[in-house]
Structures are given as structure tokens and as C-alpha cells.
Amino acid sequence: MAKTRVQYICQNCGAVHARWLGQCPDCGEWNTILEGVAPAPRKGGGYAATASDVGVELLSEVSLADVPRVTSGSPEMDRVLGGGIVPGAVMLIGGDPGIGKSTLLLQVLAAVQAQRSTLYVTGEESLTQVRLRAERLGLPRMDLPVLAETRVEAVLQQLDKRRPGLVVLDSVQTLYTDALDSAPGSVSQLRECAAQVVRYAKRSQTAVVLVGHVTKEGAIAGPRVLEHMVDTVLYFEHDAGSRYRIVRAVKNRFGAVNELAVFAMTDAGLKEVSNPSALFLSRHAEPVPGSVISVSRQGSRPLLAEVQALVDRSALGTPRRVTLGLDSARLNLLLAVLHRHGGVSLADQDVFANVVGGMKIQEPAADLALLLAVLSSFKAKACPSGWVVFGEVGLAGEIRPVQAGEERLIEAAKQGFTHALVPVGNKPRSRAQLGIEVMPVARLEQALDWL
Structure with missing residues (x-):
């Protein structure tokens, strides 16, 4: 032996x-x-000297036929996926326990079932629990094929028999293969099971959605190679106590990354938010100090966000710098620029910055709005209502242009804003077409004089 x-x-x-x-x-x-x-070594190592049917093709001869996409039944979800579900694509979605991953996927399966066959494979719940959830959601149709199985060979055998167009595997951490002796959820099991599923999806042109657990840091559990093997990686995000859910694409081979979809959790499941910009804005009865409206870009969508800042005298030897939804290192950099080129020192002040609604802004387009919010709170002077601000602030005090400036202005005009403070490089050619009055600035000093 x-x-x-x-x-x-x-x-x-x-x-x-x-x-x-x-x-x-x-x-x-x-x-x-x-x-x-350790896996047993293969006999006769090396590559088999048999002829292969796979040939080498020239890149210019590869067909460019459009891949037909299948709608998920939700315009918000289709936006995140790049226009719909691509046959043969493997998607990985992760999120905190109880955030609504299974709920959303059941709703998607019910919508796709009207177009092509589907299959829901559960490894964590019994079929009775899945039925109870479906009845609670009030799905338009209950004739959804379901399977309770964790052995990947048995799952693939059912897929070969039924040939569904969309498969959901909930979750990939519960799958195991007979080829390995390690426990389900281990690195070797995850890698091998995911590899078998990906090979089947590419061979049969079946779209597969893998549900993944997350670690306490918020990353998908398992080896990083799992995210490299799939075509699309989606993250479910939410704030504690909030009923809103955000689905963000961090990888997508069939569309833009950092796309954003906003859903609201209700008794009847997840409902899409058609106007996310209004969600991240808190309309004040009158202008308040420390609040500035900016326009960020999440993927290909411009979204309005309220940047708030609170400046207060520090009782500590080292003032605190706290940010929520913004980069803390970026805040320290901007405070240094404000001191050097604006003549305002906050060395003895605590600075707190926040983006309303729990949205995260990772682009430098919110630099100017953050600086003006900090100065507005420090001077106790409110920015006028009806204004939006965006622009990148350089270390030399210049206001640099940002990407898709006209799209941001159009979104601001749709939300009822009448004036915009923008970089000179983003000054539109025709103000009448945008329906918003634009004030371009080239230096930080000009923006501070305006405030």
C-alpha cells in the first residue's frame, strides 16, 4: 500500500x-x-505524444461575431455585468453572510427561466429552505429546477443531462471532488472544483454563477487564483443597519470594472434603485457648513455624492484624521496642499471626512470638494445651494481636469443643480446644451476665493 x-x-x-x-x-x-x-503523482509524467485536434489560428481570422447576452431581469444587474449574462461566462459573487446573495440570485433565476432553462445548486441549505425563501419573495414562477449536492462530479453529471443555460452554485466553498482527499473549502479543493466548473462552462457555453464566502477582511475566501480563473468578480457591499445593498464589479472580462448597482432590501426581496444619485444626497433645508456636493464616476456611471467634513479643535497632542469612504492618505496630502498654497493651517485641528450613504470614492475627482468641505467647516461658512464641485488637486496647487467632465455635468443638471465649479480643462464648449452654469478654476487659490 x-x-x-x-x-x-x-x-x-x-x-x-x-x-x-x-x-x-x-x-x-x-x-x-x-x-x-499531497495528490498522487501521475504515471508516466510529461505530455502525451498524441495528435491534437486543436489548431493554431491567426488573430486576424478569429471571428468577431457579437456574443448574444441574456438579460438578468434587472437593468441594474445588467449594467454591472456589462450588458447582460454572457453564455459560457463564469461569475463569482461574494459578500457578508445574510447580505442577500441567495435572494438576488433566486430573483435572477426566476427572470432568466422565462428565456432559457436554469438550475440552482445549493450546498448549504436544504431544498425546503430554498422553497420557503422563494415563497417569501413571491417569485413570478416557482418551476425552478433545484439540486442539493456538494460533490462536483455529481453536479457536472446533472448539468450534462439537463444542459441549462444558467447555473448557480451556492456556494463554491461547499463543493468537493473525489480526486482529492482534503476537506471541502481547502485551497486544493477550491482550485480543483473551480477548474472543473470553468472547463465545463467554456465547453458547453453555460453561464455559471459561483457564490463565495468572504473573510473577516471582506475579501473572498480561498486562494487568489480563484478570482483569476473566473470572468467576472462581483462584491456585495452594505453598511450596518442600512437597507441598501451595493453590487460592485471589480473584474469583468465582458464590460467595465467598478460598475455599480444599488438595491434596496425589502420584504419581497431586493428592489433596484432607479436613481442612485438621490440616495447619496441629503437635501438640507438650508446650506450648512462642511457639506459640498461632488460628482464621482463609478465605472461608466456618474453619481452625485455629498462630501461632509467636520473640523474641530483637537484636545490631543496629535490631531486626528478620520475618513469614511475616502482615502485617509489623500486627506493628509490635501491638508498639506491647503497649508502650502491656501495659507490655512489645521495642525491643531481634528479633521473628520465622510461620504454620505456609505459610498466609497476612490478617484481623485473628489479632491476639490473635500478641500472646500474642510475649509467650509473650519470657517463656518456654508457653500451655496445648487452648486456641485469636482476636480483633482495637484501638489503644486493646480486644479487638474478629470475624466468624463461633460457626463458629470449632465448628471448634475438632471438632479436640479444650476452651477458647477470645475477645472478649466473640463470647461464645456457649449453651456446652453448642458443646462448648467459652469465656473472654471485653474488654481486652488481661485477656488478658495470663490468660497
Whole structure:
């Protein structure tokens, strides 16, 4: 009888070690190395010397026929996916427990079932629990094929028999393959099960959605190679106590990344928010200091967001710099620019910055709005209502243009704003077409004089 060989695998990066270590030398994480069984070596190593039917093609001869997409039944979801579900695509969606992943996917399956066959494979719940959820959601149709199975070979056998157009595997961490002896959820099991599912999807042109668990840091559990193997990676985000859910695309081979979809959790499931810009704005009865409206760009969509700042005298030796939805390092950089080119020192002041509604702004287009919000709170002078501000602030004090300036102005005009403070490089050619009065600025000093 062959002796079983033991190896130690890091659950974070997938690195294999000969002995147990407290810290993984490859990724630097602690207490992530677990014992596992090494796979048996294949007989006759090397590549088989058999003829292959796969030939080499010239890039110019590759067909450019448009891939037909299947609508998910939700315009917001179709936007995140780049226009709809692509046959043969493998999508990975992750989020906190109870955020609504299974709820959303059941609603999508009910909408797609009217166009082509589907299959919902659950490895965490019983079929009774899935039926109870479907009745609670009030789905338009209940004739959804469901399967409770965790062995990937049995799942693929059912897929070969039924040939569905869309499959949901909830979740990938519960799948296991008979080819490996390790426990479900381990690095080797995740990698092998995902590889088998991806091969089947590409071969049969079946769209597959994998539901993934997340770690306490918010990343999808398992090796990073899992995100490289799939075509689309979606993240479910929400704030504690909020009924709004945000689906964000961080990888998409068939569309733009950082696309955003906003849903509201109700008793009847997730309902899409048709006007997300209004969600992130808190209309004040009168202008208040420390509040400035900016226009950010999430993927291909411009969204209005309210940037708030609070400046107060610090009682500590080192003033605090706290940000929510913004980059804290960017705030420190902008405060230095404000001191150097604006003549305003906040060395003895605590500065708190926040984006209303829990939205995260990762682009530098909110620099000017953040600086004006900080100065507005410090001077106790409110910015006038009906104004929007966007622009990148450079270290030399210049206001640099941002991408898609006219699209941002059009979105602001749709929301009823009448004036905009923008960089000179984003000055539109025709103001009459946009329906908004634009004030261009080239230097930080000009923006501060306006305030």
C-alpha cells in the first residue's frame, strides 16, 4: 500500500510547504497553514505524444461575431455585468453572510427561466429552505429546477443531462471532488472544483454563477487564483443597519470594472434603485457648513455624492484624521496642499471626512470638494445651494481636469443643480446644451476665493 504523503498548504495564497509554519513566507499571513494530503503523482509524467485536434489560428481570422447576452431581469444587474449574462461566462459573487446573495440570485433565476432553462445548486441549505425563501419573495414562477449536492462530479453529471443555460452554485466553498482527499473549502479543493466548473462552462457555453464566502477582511475566501480563473468578480457591499445593498464589479472580462448597482432590501426581496444619485444626497433645508456636493464616476456611471467634513479643535497632542469612504492618505496630502498654497493651517485641528450613504470614492475627482468641505467647516461658512464641485488637486496647487467632465455635468443638471465649479480643462464648449452654469478654476487659490 502506497504511503500517504503529507504537505502543508497556506489557505490564503495556496503556497505549499514541507513543514508547518506559524507565518507563511510567501504572503506573510499568520496561522493560515493547514495540513493536507499531497495528490498522487501521475504515471508516466510529461505530455502525451498524441495528435491534437486543436489548431493554431491567426488573430486576424478569429471571428468577431457579437456574443448574444441574456438579460438578468434587472437593468441594474445588467449594467454591472456589462450588458447582460454572457453564455459560457463564469461569475463569482461574494459578500457578508445574510447580505442577500441567495435572494438576488433566486430573483435572477426566476427572470432568466422565462428565456432559457436554469438550475440552482445549493450546498448549504436544504431544498425546503430554498422553497420557503422563494415563497417569501413571491417569485413570478416557482418551476425552478433545484439540486442539493456538494460533490462536483455529481453536479457536472446533472448539468450534462439537463444542459441549462444558467447555473448557480451556492456556494463554491461547499463543493468537493473525489480526486482529492482534503476537506471541502481547502485551497486544493477550491482550485480543483473551480477548474472543473470553468472547463465545463467554456465547453458547453453555460453561464455559471459561483457564490463565495468572504473573510473577516471582506475579501473572498480561498486562494487568489480563484478570482483569476473566473470572468467576472462581483462584491456585495452594505453598511450596518442600512437597507441598501451595493453590487460592485471589480473584474469583468465582458464590460467595465467598478460598475455599480444599488438595491434596496425589502420584504419581497431586493428592489433596484432607479436613481442612485438621490440616495447619496441629503437635501438640507438650508446650506450648512462642511457639506459640498461632488460628482464621482463609478465605472461608466456618474453619481452625485455629498462630501461632509467636520473640523474641530483637537484636545490631543496629535490631531486626528478620520475618513469614511475616502482615502485617509489623500486627506493628509490635501491638508498639506491647503497649508502650502491656501495659507490655512489645521495642525491643531481634528479633521473628520465622510461620504454620505456609505459610498466609497476612490478617484481623485473628489479632491476639490473635500478641500472646500474642510475649509467650509473650519470657517463656518456654508457653500451655496445648487452648486456641485469636482476636480483633482495637484501638489503644486493646480486644479487638474478629470475624466468624463461633460457626463458629470449632465448628471448634475438632471438632479436640479444650476452651477458647477470645475477645472478649466473640463470647461464645456457649449453651456446652453448642458443646462448648467459652469465656473472654471485653474488654481486652488481661485477656488478658495470663490468660497
